[in-house]
């Protein structure tokens with residue numbers, strides 16, 4: 001419940017990208033005021049305003065960090081963007097630490113006139129770090145698709161990919177055991193990989209379905225999509241596919257999904273992977 005709230009599911013919009021506008025804007029505004037105080041040294045209100053803008057910036061950054069960390073925890077453990085997210089987080093923490101130090105320096109050196117050279121340099125460095133971190137944050141969403149459409153799904157996504165050891169050349173013709181059926185609750189999914197075939201497995205009611213993981217539209221991860229009314233909805237652009245047949249129920253995708261036969265034996269899920 002709290003996790004859903006921090007991820008912005010009730011608002012149908014992720015919270016972290018919404019909240020980060022405040023610290024970024026306040027830190028930049030603080031730097032603008034610093035520059036203004038250097039140009040107009042006789043104006044006594046500029047430097048205190050820069051100090052308070054920075055202070056509110058640190059407070060709102062700490063606020064934005066909480067949903068950001070929850071978003072990070074939700075990235076699949078083997079997702080290539082997870083390492084990038086760690087760098088994004090460390091850069092943000094470094095920037096907030098620098099701004100905290102900056103505030104301390106300003107407080108101890110306050111003369112109400114002009115910004116000191118060290119706090120000014122620290123502000124410039126802080127904005128530089130935030131720019132790099134913001135760029136990384138943008139690529140995590142726009143290039144890697146992390147968190148896109150997640151608010152539409154109620155159940156948790158798969159934590160990692162289940163890697164099935166490659167069997168002999170003839171073996172993939174036989175059903176392959178992939179997981180315990182009990183590991184999957186209604187509406188949940190698994191992500192399984194055998195050699196270069198990645199398959200999503202979904203449970204709806206007491207039925208299990210297996211289909212290609214990557215959406216035929218732009219390769220969205222279907223194991224992170226919404227399972228509802230016999231369909232899977234791609235988290236990226238909302239194409240819908242029939243779980244049983246793979247048929248397109250709603251575009252933009254024009255090509256259906258490849259599906260795989262799933263059987264349950266002794267509480268174990270077996271999938272017929274393609275040969276080769």
Ligand code: FES
Nearest residue numbers: 215218220234237
């Ligand atoms: S990637 Fe699935 S609908 Fe676009």
